[in-house]
Amino acid sequence: xxxxxxxxxxxxxxxxxxxxxxxxxxxxxxxxxxxxxxxxxxxxxxxxxxxxxxxxxxxxxxxxxxxxxxxxxxxxxxxxxxxxxxxxxxxxxxxxxxxxxxxxxxxxxxxxxxxxxxxxxxxxxxxxxxxxxxxxxxxxxxxxxxxxxxxxxxxxxxxxxxxxxxxxxxxxxxxxxxxxxxxxxxxxxxxxxxxxxxxxxxxxxxxxxxxxxxxxxxxxxxxxxxxxxxxxxxxxxxxxxxxxxxxxxxxxxxxxxxxxxxxxxxxxxxxxxxxxxxxxxxxxxxxxxxxxxxxxxxxxxxxxxxxxxxxxxxxxxxxxxxxxxxxxxxxxxxxxxxxxxxxxxxxxxxxxxxxxxxxxxxxxxxxxxxxxxxxx
Amino acid sequence: xxxxxxxxxxxxxxxxxxxxxxxxxxxxxxxxxxxxxxxxxxxxxxxxxxxxxxxxxxxxxxxxxxxxxxxxxxxxxxxxxxxxxxxxxxxxxxxxxxxxxxxxxxxxxxxxxxxxxxxxxxxxxxxxxxxxxxxxxxxxxxxxxxxxxxxxxxxxxxx
Numbered sequence: 001x002x003x004x005x006x007x008x009x010x011x012x013x014x015x016x017x018x019x020x021x022x023x024x025x026x027x028x029x030x031x032x033x034x035x036x037x038x039x040x041x042x043x044x045x046x047x048x049x050x051x052x053x054x055x056x057x058x059x060x061x062x063x064x065x066x067x068x069x070x071x072x073x074x075x076x077x078x079x080x081x082x083x084x085x086x087x088x089x090x091x092x093x094x095x096x097x098x099x100x101x102x103x104x105x106x107x108x109x110x111x112x113x114x115x116x117x118x119x120x121x122x123x124x125x126x127x128x129x130x131x132x133x134x135x136x137x138x139x140x141x142x143x144x145x146x147x148x149x150x151x152x153x154x155x156x157x158x159x160x161x162x163x164x165x166x167x168x169x170x171x172x173x174x175x176x177x178x179x180x181x182x183x184x185x186x187x188x189x190x191x192x193x194x195x196x197x198x199x200x201x202x203x204x205x206x207x208x209x210x211x212x213x214x215x216x217x218x219x220x221x222x223x224x225x226x227x228x229x230x231x232x233x234x235x236x237x238x239x240x241x242x243x244x245x246x247x248x249x250x251x252x253x254x255x256x257x258x259x260x261x262x263x264x265x266x267x268x269x270x271x272x273x274x275x276x277x278x279x280x281x282x283x284x285x286x287x288x289x290x291x292x293x294x295x296x297x298x299x300x301x302x303x304x305x306x307x308x309x310x311x312x313x314x315x316x317x318x319x320x321x322x323x324x325x326x327x328x329x330x331x332x333x334x335x336x337x338x339x340x341x342x343x344x345x346x347x348x349x350x351x352x353x354x355x356x357x358x359x360x361x362x363x364x365x366x367x368x369x370x371x372x373x374x375x376x
Numbered sequence: 377x378x379x380x381x382x383x384x385x386x387x388x389x390x391x392x393x394x395x396x397x398x399x400x401x402x403x404x405x406x407x408x409x410x411x412x413x414x415x416x417x418x419x420x421x422x423x424x425x426x427x428x429x430x431x432x433x434x435x436x437x438x439x440x441x442x443x444x445x446x447x448x449x450x451x452x453x454x455x456x457x458x459x460x461x462x463x464x465x466x467x468x469x470x471x472x473x474x475x476x477x478x479x480x481x482x483x484x485x486x487x488x489x490x491x492x493x494x495x496x497x498x499x500x501x502x503x504x505x506x507x508x509x510x511x512x513x514x515x516x517x518x519x520x521x522x523x524x525x526x527x528x529x530x531x532x533x534x535x
Binding site for chain 1: 386390391393394396397398399400401402403404405407408411412413414415417418421422423425426428429430433434437445453454457458461462464465466468469470471472473474475477478480482483484485486487488489491493494495497498
């Protein structure tokens with residue numbers, strides 16, 4: 001049995017006519033994912049030379065929801081795109097060292113592109129469902145490979161630009177021969193599959209799609225009508241968070257205050273409607289009531305524009321300690337929340353007190369607060 | 377020659393774009409090598425995805441196409457292909473939720489839908505669409521054949 005050759009693939013659904021039409025759409029998806037991903041990565045950096053904006057409050061909810069929905073939609077696009085060019089895998093290497101080298105380089109660049117593209121979508125989808133069947137760090141690797149994917153994509157565009165232009169300059173169907181599915185048919189099918197993929201999953205981020213998104217990671221239900229990313233049990237805080245002697249420590253240099261839940265409830269209460277928006281793409285809006293962080297900082301005479309180190313009761317994990325940058329600490333909407341929807345916070349939502357700020361990744365909305373320390 | 381001259385600035389732009397692409401790729405590779413502790417696992421996932429696609433997924437779809445071309449009547453083939461692309465790709469992207477691999481007992485708000493039922497509804501809708509598409513095509517083909525016959529007959533009458 002011999003290896004297949006490109007000529008063995010007789011379907012006209014293979015070839016540049018469709019690749020030149022699905023490819024650009026896929027490229028746009030990857031560009032959107034890259035930009036929104038960089039934004040999310042930056043939002044999670046403790047040190048931000050350019051302050052991350054606190055408005056609009058729904059900004060991160062929008063960009064991260066877009067990130068995951070676009071990545072999901074890219075799955076059918078990538079599958080069809082790779083289908084259209086699959087026969088090229090069996091091109092025989094040319095003769096002559098020079099040509100061989102050029103071909104080898106081109107194929108290596110395509111291999112890097114395919115491997116990194118499949119990797120980004122597979123790891124992203126698994127992460128959105130909180131499935132980690134690997135031992136590498138998701139955030140580090142997804143971020144690094146994103147640069148590889150976009151870099152090899154830019155190179156691929158540079159190499160194929162002329163082919164794409166030529167294909168877009170002639171009609172999609174330029175043969176008379178009948179086939180099972182026309183090119184236009186597969187193209188429409190591709191858009192249909194992308195649309196179905198979006199509708200079937202986007203409900204985790206778009207409330208009015210909840211009933212349609214049968215494959216959404218979250219239905220949007222939860223204690224106090226809000227889903228939970230990490231439970232009190234998983235964080236190991238059930239005992240410390242319900243301890244009767246719990247108090248929030250607020251410290252600035254040698255000035256410090258210890259506030260029990262009763263003390264906090266005795267301070268002026270503010271109510272803000274702010275979303276919880278997770279890196280996994282799901283989001284939901286909540287009505288939070290509690291004490292303004294700035295009011296607490298005033299208790300210990302923290303100067304304006306201070307950065308605050310926020311610590312949770314949880315004993316371990318990368319988000320046990322987070323940095324609340326000055327812009328967020330100064331924002332009037334940033335609260336130490338004590339209640340959600342008018343009810344005391346559920347334990348899984350961060351009882352006795354949690355941080356909630358506008359336009360921030362959910363992992364930084366620290367639950368089960370232990371202390372706020374003004375960085376000096 | 378004129379085409380060559382006109383293509384010159386385009387070529388310069390493309391070479392520049394290509395160089396940018398190589399630079400970004402190299403930066404990503406450097407990030408990966410310098411920051412990721414478990415490179416072997418990352419490499420296995422990088423290569424594994426491409427190999428699974430090229431050596432398992434596509435041959436399986438090609439085989440399915442071959443079987444369909446033997447067994448499926450002509451009017452059913454295009455609707456079946458459409459159904460396969462839609463349901464196949466959506467099923468693939470739903471593997472993490474269908475398998476509920478990330479489910480945790482302490483967090484009932486995660487993966488809290490009946491995904492099997494949801495998938496069955498989706499598959500049912502696709503199946504109905506494929507059947508409707510097949511019926512429409514069968515009728516259209518039959519009508520086209522009849523019209524051709526009538527057309528040929530009237531031609532002989534008039535001429």
